[in-house]
Amino acid sequence: MKKILILILPVMIFMTEAAYAASVKIGVIDTGVTQKKNMFDTERIIDGRNYVFEDGGTDDTVGHGTRVASLIIGTSDGEICSPSEESKIVPLVYYSEYPSGVAANGGIEAICGAVYDAVNIYGCKIINISSGVSKGSAELKSAVDYAEEKGVLIISACGNDGGDVYYPAAYGTVIGVGSHNGSFEPSGFSCTGSGIDMLFEGENIKAASIKNSEDYEFVDGTSYSAALVTSYAAAALEAYPELLPRRARYFMRISCDDICGEGYDEKSGYGIFNPDLFYKNLSLFDRGEISCFSDVKKEDWYFDSVYRAEQSGLLLGVSDTEFAPDEPITRAMLVTVLYRAEGQPGTNGTNKFNDVAEDAYYAEAVGWAAENELVFGSSDAVFAPVRAITREELAAVMNRYAKYKGMGTDSRGGLDVFADADGVSGWARENVEWAVGYGLLGGKENNRLDPRGLTTRAEAAAVLDRFF
Numbered sequence: 001m002k003k004i005l006i007l008i009l010p011v012m013i014f015m016t017e018a019a020y021a022a023s024v025k026i027g028v029i030d031t032g033v034t035q036k037k038n039m040f041d042t043e044r045i046i047d048g049r050n051y052v053f054e055d056g057g058t059d060d061t062v063g064h065g066t067r068v069a070s071l072i073i074g075t076s077d078g079e080i081c082s083p084s085e086e087s088k089i090v091p092l093v094y095y096s097e098y099p100s101g102v103a104a105n106g107g108i109e110a111i112c113g114a115v116y117d118a119v120n121i122y123g124c125k126i127i128n129i130s131s132g133v134s135k136g137s138a139e140l141k142s143a144v145d146y147a148e149e150k151g152v153l154i155i156s157a158c159g160n161d162g163g164d165v166y167y168p169a170a171y172g173t174v175i176g177v178g179s180h181n182g183s184f185e186p187s188g189f190s191c192t193g194s195g196i197d198m199l200f201e202g203e204n205i206k207a208a209s210i211k212n213s214e215d216y217e218f219v220d221g222t223s224y225s226a227a228l229v230t231s232y233a234a235a236a237l238e239a240y241p242e243l244l245p246r247r248a249r250y251f252m253r254i255s256c257d258d259i260c261g262e263g264y265d266e267k268s269g270y271g272i273f274n275p276d277l278f279y280k281n282l283s284l285f286d287r288g289e290i291s292c293f294s295d296v297k298k299e300d301w302y303f304d305s306v307y308r309a310e311q312s313g314l315l316l317g318v319s320d321t322e323f324a325p326d327e328p329i330t331r332a333m334l335v336t337v338l339y340r341a342e343g344q345p346g347t348n349g350t351n352k353f354n355d356v357a358e359d360a361y362y363a364e365a366v367g368w369a370a371e372n373e374l375v376f377g378s379s380d381a382v383f384a385p386v387r388a389i390t391r392e393e394l395a396a397v398m399n400r401y402a403k404y405k406g407m408g409t410d411s412r413g414g415l416d417v418f419a420d421a422d423g424v425s426g427w428a429r430e431n432v433e434w435a436v437g438y439g440l441l442g443g444k445e446n447n448r449l450d451p452r453g454l455t456t457r458a459e460a461a462a463v464l465d466r467f468f
Contacts (some may be wrong), residue, residue, distance in 0.1 A: 022241040024087040024234050026072060027118030027127040029111055030065035030223075032058040033091040034210045040069065041076050048091040049117060051110035058091040063211045065091060067219060068130060070208035071227035072234065079216060080206060083275070084234035090122045094131065108133060111168075112143040119150045125237055128230045129156040130223035132166025140168055148173045153237075153245040155230045157222040159191035170195025172320070175233075175249060177226040178269065179203060184259055186267045190222055196269040197249075198256050200225040232275045236282055243282070249320050250292045251281045293323040300325070302458035305465035312468075314340050315461050325458035328388035332362035333457075335375055337464060338401055339365035347371055353383035360385070374400045392428035392451040394460065395435035398467060402438075413437030418449040425451070440466050 025046065033045055050056040060066045069089050074082035092114035094106040106113075111131060118124040127147060133140070147154055156169035158178040169176030170193065178190035179202025186192070187202055202225035209217040233252070237243055255278035256271035264270055284290045288307060289298060296306050306323055309315035314337050318324045339345075347367040351358060356366050366383055369375045375397055377383045389397070402409050413436030415421040415429075424432050432451055435441040440463045444450050455463075 022086065022238050024084070024126060024237045024241075025090055025122055025124040026087055026230065026234055027090045027092050027114065027122060027124035028065060028068060028072065029092045029094050029114045029118070029127065029129045029131070030068050031062035031095050032060035032065045032093045033069045033089060034060040034066050036066070036208070036210050037215065039075050039077065039208055039215065040073065044073050044088045045069070046088050046090045046122065048093070048122070049114070050093040050096070051113050052093055052096045052104045052106045056093070056096060058093050060091075060210060061097045062095065063209065064095075064130065064223065065093070066210050067207035067217075068128065068223055068227040071205070071224055072128065072231045074231075075208060077215075080208070082231045082235075084231045084238065086238050087126075087231075087234040090118065090124055092118060108137060108140055112139050115143040115147055115154075119147055119152050125152055126230060126233055127152060127154045128226060129154065129168060130226065132156060132159055132169055134164070134166060136167040136170065141171065144168050144171050144174060148245055151244055153233060153248050155226050155233060157226040158196050160189045160221050160223075161191065162189050163191055165191045165193040165195035167195075173245065173249070175229065175252060176269070177222060177229050177273075179220070179222045179225045180259070180268070180272055184272060186260070187220070187222075189220070190225075192267050194266055196266065197253055198229070198269045198271065198273040199259070200229050200273045229273055232273070232278060236279065240282060240286065246316075246320050247285070247292045251278055251285065253321065254294065255281055291323070293317050294321050296323050296325060300458075302462055305461040306458065308465055309461040314464060314468075315457070323457065325461075326456050328454040329394075329457050329460040330386050331375065331383065331389050332360075332366065332385035334389055334394070334397060334460065335369040336362045336365040337460070338374065338397075339368050341464075341468065342368075352381065353377055354381045356383050356385060372404055374404060388454045390452050391441060391449070391455050391459070392425055392432050394455045394463060395441060395451075396428055396431040398440060398463065399431040399434050402434075402467075409434050411437045415449065417447070418443055419447045420449055420451070423451050424449070435463075438466075 048058045050058055070080050073084055073087055073089055074080050094110035094114055096104045098104055118127050155175045158169045158176045159166040165176055168174045176195045176197045178196050178199045179187035180199040181187050181203045202222055203220045204218050205224040206216055207219050253270045255274050257274050258271040260268045291307050302325055351367055356363055362385060399409055412433040
């Protein structure tokens with residue numbers, strides 16, 4: 001049979017640039033995988049679990065999971081090639097058949113259990129999901145969020161009934177993949193809506209077969225689109241093992257070719273995924289030539305600071321795609337950054353502020369900062385977490401943080417050189433003098449210090465960069 005070569009030249013160049021290829025485990029939540037005539041390299045299939053029949057094993061009785069596996073890792077006879085050279089599949093069976101042929105679906109419980117096990121037991125870095133439900137659920141969202149928290153990328157098929165994108169593909173932290181046809185148009189069966197991220201080929205796809213006498217068959221569906229995209233994501237993680245899900249999503253989304261007009265749309269998402277561009281962007285990012293935010297460009301004065309702040313995990317974006325450099329940083333954001341810098345130490349668990357919810361992302365950080373007197377509330381019971389912080393307030397917090405770390409804070413910088421030196425509040429003057437002397441704060445346009453002006457996120461990134 002004629003070979004279909006999924007691997008293309010830029011992929012080989014990309015892999016050559018990497019110093020080594022790390023093995024990546026991929027949890028495939030599907031119908032299992034069957035080894036037929038040594039179709040797969042046995043070392044690339046890891047024993048998984050059946051969530052439908054406890055003692056059922058992970059052999060594929062349906063055929064779907066084996067097709068998906070062949071597209072992710074390729075076949076040992078070379079009929080299907082994959083850009084992923086070292087990745088291994090963990091079959092996690094959520095759907096099967098009774099001996100009578102009647103379907104046996106483990107449902108949401110099985111999918112969620114498979115997600116948790118893929119992360120906790122099998123150490124997967126990618127999870128591929130071919131199924132979904134029409135409405136999201138708290139249980140499914142919690143599982144998806146847990147994978148994100150643990151640094152695991154989820155790629156899921158959007159669905160094949162032409163309706164709204166299914167969950168978990170519709171969740172923002174999941175790459176939802178639809179299908180395009182041979183004319184580079186969205187497939188008629190491919191689901192649409194705000195949850196779709198991208199399209200990839202999903203019609204007349206050659207895949208391994210266990211149901212026919214032939215070893216291969218040609219199939220349609222968004223599951224196969226998602227499987228192919230997964231293979232490219234796996235190749236990226238082989239080359240860049242530290243690639244975080246949020247970065248992978250960003251670079252995958254900006255590495256698409258528009259087909260339904262410029263920008264995002266609910267039929268094609270960001271467009272047709274372009275692996276060549278994906279690998280090029282990853283290489284540029286690795287060399288510090290581009291950031292992982294659409295609103296931070298190389299020519300921006302704060303580029304290096306934002307790049308390093310994101311790389312260190314101290315100051316992240318407001319979304320997967322935006323850093324919002326000109327927006328003010330809030331009190332909650334600032335203490336969260338310092339809390340992360342300290343390795344998120346334990347606290348006494350006491351929250352004395354009425355406006356800090358226990359489940360707020362910054363709750364622990366606020367407790368730690370208040371406990372160590374790095375920040376104070378606007379009153380004994382009010383912290384004002386969303387209030388923007390001024391430049392002189394930032395100087396005060398950083399001065400206290402320096403003392404907390406045992407650093408000397410006696411050096412001072414002169415303020416007379418600034419046109420608005422008289423604008424520094426009396427209570428903040430020593431803190432601002434220290435910040436200027438330490439090199440944290442400098443002048444702005446027209447030689448202004450702007451002490452009572454709000455601190456932008458870009459300015460905060462620069463201050464953190466200079467401090468650390």
